[in-house]
Amino acid sequence: MIRIYNGKVLTLENGMKFLDGEVWVEDSRIAYAGEKVSGQYLSGLQWERSIDARGGLIMPGFKNAHTHSAMTFLRSHADDLPLLQWLNKQVFPWEAKLTPEDIYHLSKLAVMEYLTSGITANFDMYLTPDTIAQASRDCGFRTVLCGAMNDFSQSVEQMEEWYQRYNQPGSLISFQLGFHAEYTTSRENLRCVAALSSKYKAPVYTHSSEGQPEVLSCRERTGMTPTAYLDSLDLFQHGGGCFHCVHMETEDLEILKKRGVFVITNPASNLKLASGIAPVRQMMDMGIPLAIGTDGPASNNCLDMFREMFLVTGLSKYRENDASVTDADEVLKMATLGGAAAMGLADCDTLSEGKQADLILIDVNQPNMRPFHNLTKNLVYSGSKQNVRLAMVAGNILYEDGEFFIGEEPERIYTKAEEITERIFGS
Amino acid sequence: MIRIYNGKVLTLENGMKFLDGEVWVEDSRIAYAGEKVSGQYLSGLQWERSIDARGGLIMPGFKNAHTHSAMTFLRSHADDLPLLQWLNKQVFPWEAKLTPEDIYHLSKLAVMEYLTSGITANFDMYLTPDTIAQASRDCGFRTVLCGAMNDFSQSVEQMEEWYQRYNQPGSLISFQLGFHAEYTTSRENLRCVAALSSKYKAPVYTHSSEGQPEVLSCRERTGMTPTAYLDSLDLFQHGGGCFHCVHMETEDLEILKKRGVFVITNPASNLKLASGIAPVRQMMDMGIPLAIGTDGPASNNCLDMFREMFLVTGLSKYRENDASVTDADEVLKMATLGGAAAMGLADCDTLSEGKQADLILIDVNQPNMRPFHNLTKNLVYSGSKQNVRLAMVAGNILYEDGEFFIGEEPERIYTKAEEITERIFGS
Numbered sequence: 009m010i011r012i013y014n015g016k017v018l019t020l021e022n023g024m025k026f027l028d029g030e031v032w033v034e035d036s037r038i039a040y041a042g043e044k045v046s047g048q049y050l051s052g053l054q055w056e057r058s059i060d061a062r063g064g065l066i067m068p069g070f071k072n073a074h075t076h077s078a079m080t081f082l083r084s085h086a087d088d089l090p091l092l093q094w095l096n097k098q099v100f101p102w103e104a105k106l107t108p109e110d111i112y113h114l115s116k117l118a119v120m121e122y123l124t125s126g127i128t129a130n131f132d133m134y135l136t137p138d139t140i141a142q143a144s145r146d147c148g149f150r151t152v153l154c155g156a157m158n159d160f161s162q163s164v165e166q167m168e169e170w171y172q173r174y175n176q177p178g179s180l181i182s183f184q185l186g187f188h189a190e191y192t193t194s195r196e197n198l199r200c201v202a203a204l205s206s207k208y209k210a211p212v213y214t215h216s217s218e219g220q221p222e223v224l225s226c227r228e229r230t231g232m233t234p235t236a237y238l239d240s241l242d243l244f245q246h247g248g249g250c251f252h253c254v255h256m257e258t259e260d261l262e263i264l265k266k267r268g269v270f271v272i273t274n275p276a277s278n279l280k281l282a283s284g285i286a287p288v289r290q291m292m293d294m295g296i297p298l299a300i301g302t303d304g305p306a307s308n309n310c311l312d313m314f315r316e317m318f319l320v321t322g323l324s325k326y327r328e329n330d331a332s333v334t335d336a337d338e339v340l341k342m343a344t345l346g347g348a349a350a351m352g353l354a355d356c357d358t359l360s361e362g363k364q365a366d367l368i369l370i371d372v373n374q375p376n377m378r379p380f381h382n383l384t385k386n387l388v389y390s391g392s393k394q395n396v397r398l399a400m401v402a403g404n405i406l407y408e409d410g411e412f413f414i415g416e417e418p419e420r421i422y423t424k425a426e427e428i429t430e431r432i433f434g435s
Numbered sequence: 436m437i438r439i440y441n442g443k444v445l446t447l448e449n450g451m452k453f454l455d456g457e458v459w460v461e462d463s464r465i466a467y468a469g470e471k472v473s474g475q476y477l478s479g480l481q482w483e484r485s486i487d488a489r490g491g492l493i494m495p496g497f498k499n500a501h502t503h504s505a506m507t508f509l510r511s512h513a514d515d516l517p518l519l520q521w522l523n524k525q526v527f528p529w530e531a532k533l534t535p536e537d538i539y540h541l542s543k544l545a546v547m548e549y550l551t552s553g554i555t556a557n558f559d560m561y562l563t564p565d566t567i568a569q570a571s572r573d574c575g576f577r578t579v580l581c582g583a584m585n586d587f588s589q590s591v592e593q594m595e596e597w598y599q600r601y602n603q604p605g606s607l608i609s610f611q612l613g614f615h616a617e618y619t620t621s622r623e624n625l626r627c628v629a630a631l632s633s634k635y636k637a638p639v640y641t642h643s644s645e646g647q648p649e650v651l652s653c654r655e656r657t658g659m660t661p662t663a664y665l666d667s668l669d670l671f672q673h674g675g676g677c678f679h680c681v682h683m684e685t686e687d688l689e690i691l692k693k694r695g696v697f698v699i700t701n702p703a704s705n706l707k708l709a710s711g712i713a714p715v716r717q718m719m720d721m722g723i724p725l726a727i728g729t730d731g732p733a734s735n736n737c738l739d740m741f742r743e744m745f746l747v748t749g750l751s752k753y754r755e756n757d758a759s760v761t762d763a764d765e766v767l768k769m770a771t772l773g774g775a776a777a778m779g780l781a782d783c784d785t786l787s788e789g790k791q792a793d794l795i796l797i798d799v800n801q802p803n804m805r806p807f808h809n810l811t812k813n814l815v816y817s818g819s820k821q822n823v824r825l826a827m828v829a830g831n832i833l834y835e836d837g838e839f840f841i842g843e844e845p846e847r848i849y850t851k852a853e854e855i856t857e858r859i860f861g862s
Contacts, residue, residue: 080802080805080806083806083808083812083816084817085808085809087762087763089759090757091758094758120802121803124801124802124803278753280749280752280758280816281752282752282757305817309816309817310816310817310818310819318703318742322703322707325706326712331515331518332516336514375544375547375551376551376738376739378507378510378852378853379508379511379849379852380853381512383511385510386736389511389514389707389735390732390736390737392739392819393819393820393821394820418802422806425806426805426806426807429808433808
């Protein structure tokens with residue numbers, strides 16, 4: 009067993025309750041998480057490792073509920089362009105040059121960055137699920153694959169095969185049905201996705217209502233908003249999630265609420281592509297479940313849950329012209345519990361006995377975490393990657409004190425990424 | 436001499452030119468910054484320390500051009516309130532309980548955080564300049580003190596004394612004339628500041644046009660916007676700077692342009708207090724000089740130039756509904772050259788022979804800095820505190836590999852901060 013002691017424990021079982029306590033991990037699971045255990049109960053227990061948290065915060069890892077990991081190859085290459093121009097000129101043509109093996113290496117680079125930001129699971133929508141899954145498995149990282157079907161890549165048949173193959177109990181990898189967006193997927197193909205959802209009673213995930221032109225174009229083609237159009241095709245019959253949701257009518261939000269569809273908000277990407285600011289406060293007030301994603305490194309460009317958390321609260325305050333809305337507690341729940349629920353990771357949400365040991369240790373002996381008025385606010389308003397001392401997935405420590413334990417040397421992963429970009433973009 | 440070699444050098448002498456090179460530091464100054472020096476020229480030179488940059492970026496430190504350092508005691512205490520309520524209920528009453536010694540310790544906590552973010556100088560407006568100066572001096576940190584005069588604290592006579600005392604050549608500390616804001620300072624007192632500015636041909640700095648209610652109230656009282664009102668009192672006769680400038684008319688910007696007044700933008704604070712988004716693009720197009728500040732930790736709540744840089748570009752893109760505006764190069768210049776110019780630190784702006792050695796070393800062997808398409812974009816769009824490997828002020832390394840060299844143990848500074856907050860807020 010691994011013991012992390014002398015910490016503040018936030019199990020998230022009962023809201024924002026911080027206990028002076030400890031966490032025990034046996035194999036891949038939490039064996040104990042709670043108050044300090046007194047000496048008499050510890051005698052006879054064998055510890056594989058005993059880690060002094062030095063007063064640090066032990067809490068569930070962040071869940072990155074929307075990303076395209078392998079787009080690391082485009083970081084700082086495709087910038088400063090409007091969304092559709094960016095997609096058509098700087099993303100799609102270069103993506104066409106990627107091999108499945110490239111995606112393996114580029115995904116690993118992203119996994120490293122997730123770990124530095126305390127992210128212990130990602131919801132990854134990209135071209136070749138098999139090599140994404142392999143990269144995560146080789147790193148010991150948890151990934152929920154998301155179908156990225158559209159008229160040009162991935163078929164419904166492939167999605168069904170992946171759905172069956174990857175949803176095995178006890179695996180680090182799972183799979184959810186998904187398509188890229190209504191504007192890249194024909195009505196016929198969307199009907200096939202709906203049929204698949206019906207067959208497996210499975211939720212469906214997609215990009216939706218990210219930019220104003222996208223919404224206008226959908227209205228022109230279908231007479232409906234993207235949300236209403238997708239709902240009319242029965243895509244949300246078993247729930248699911250929509251990524252972005254920046255430009256939403258109240259009627260759209262009512263559909264999501266009725267269908268139990270998650271909104272996964274991506275504030276940094278929405279700013280950088282000038283897409284807008286999602287009406288997060290209205291969504292919360294209506295009871296729509298929310299989660300947070302970084303989006304891919306081509307649009308964001310970093311994979312940092314701390315930046316996203318600050319943006320969710322800051323942009324919501326700005327949008328509502330009210331500094332009191334969308335507080336730190338609400339945002340921290342989105343980044344953890346909300347993400348787990350959106351991604352179907354019911355076993356990885358709280359630090360509870362028997363759940364998966366997907367946790368992080370936050371160093372509070374850093375100037376940005378002092379004084380201790382309120383740890384949640386310290387995390388959301390002033391926390392940073394620098395505070396992540398340790399990240400554990402399924403009981404394995406993958407990142408600690410700046411070092412990675414992911415089965416491959418960082419330098420080799422960097423070199424691979426540089427070789428791939430060199431090949432694709434030339435020297 | 437200290438030698439930092441095997442790096443990418445960004446001197447900022449000629450735009451964004453990255454050299455494969457090295458930097459030499461003798462006492463407090465740059466002895467050399469440029470391309471790699473070949474072996475034959477190195478023989479006979481004595482190095483006090485020789486630091487392998489491991490390919491990292493050696494560049495001028497960031498300048499935090501607006502802050503209230505000692506407000507660390509309010510971090511995560513005064514949140515989620517509108518600006519004026521926040522000031523009147525959560526800031527002013529608690530500040531009244533601070534002693535000058537408290538401000539000494541609380542400022543040190545902020546200095547630590549600046550260093551972790553690669554900030555090598557701050558422009559600090561707060562209650563007791565003497566103990567702020569002492570804190571910075573004891574840490575070896577560079578601080579430009581800013582007068583914070585208003586009708587309740589600091590007098591024009593005190594400001595004049597500080598102006599004379601602190602503007603000595605070769606010191607880490609300097610002083611600029613300033614007042615809190617037009618809404619806390621009577622017309623009579625403002626006239627006295629203008630007279631002082633005239634006497635010393637000195638620029639003047641102040642908060643201005645941060646929130647909409649402030650602008651409306653000024654219009655009601657004076658018939659003018661804050662900018663026009665202050666200009667009518669001759670406060671900008673020798674230039675200076677305005678902090679925030681969120682709610683600005685085109686005529687206001689024309690005044691700033693004409694007077695050569697800097698805008699110091701504080702995007703995170705403006706979001707969190709729901710003040711708004713400054714028209715940074717319009718300011719740039721008009722040729723108004725710009726710098727970036729974190730504002731104090733009570734409003735932000737962290738002191739992180741990376742977060743501010745991303746926000747300057749992201750919010751500008753959002754505000755203009757154009758993803759192509761306000762690119763990374765422009766923002767990086769604001770955070771370095773712009774800040775130095777705004778703060779009167781002409782000797783600390785570029786890495787040039789004879790200038791002050793205020794520099795940072797950015798670790799590029801981190802996942803968020805790969806691949807190497809464009810280092811400026813990597814810094815501004817995906818950089819983080821975690822990438823700051825070393826921060827040097829006036830030739831002294833104050834922060835390296837997560838350790839502080841500021842004359843006092845971090846744990847003692849944390850303990851002091853906790854004791855002070857305990858005393859002020861009770862247990």
